[in-house]
Amino acid sequence: EIVLTQSPGTLSLSPGERATLSCRASQSVSSSYLAWYQQKPGQAPRLLIHGASSRATGIPDRFSGSGSGTDFTLTISRLEPEDFAVYYCQQYGTSPRYSFGQGTKLEMK
């Protein structure tokens, strides 16, 4: 099983700042089958990024994903108030054994 480790655990930033969230895999993620999700309190997770760098439908272009192999990054270029939430990465490789990272909480400073 691929273990995903996200860092930092909590990120404190202000609106307008740039956020960089990291997701590191214990082994290479096949063909960049990595997704990012956003979850707000009391809500279901929402898909942001799939295939490491493809934005899901309706996701603003301030969200971008990058990386390959074992190191992946979610970047939010200019934080809006609605972006403060918990973010999870997930791998969905060449076998139906999915795993999530433990999450990064993005909080308003």
Place this chain on the structure above:
Amino acid sequence: QVQLVESGGGVVQPGRSLRLSCAASGFSFSRYAMHWVRQVPGKGLQWMAVVSYYGDDKFYADSVKGRFTISRDNSKDTLYLQMNTLRAEDTAVYNCARSLRLYGSGSHLDYWGQGTLVTVSS
């Protein structure tokens, strides 16, 4: 619009069973693989199980293999999770989600339900 609505959660004693349902609407249910993902309140996401389009392929997380069974009824656009021999550590919100593929390209989870809470307690 795509909707996934879970039901069947509640309080159950350790060792007992419970069946969750996920009613789908707004899309061609039989064209999607379906998943269960759980979340202990205040904690992270844990993938549980996936079933293929017609229900013939099923895969589970090691933590629930042999106790939980995922199934679907495409005639009713409904996904199920039969949970047996429940333990306190199974207490969580259970979400269903869909993916275009069983694994690999297209198997990211693009829509999720709001979840149903299962509490295992005596």
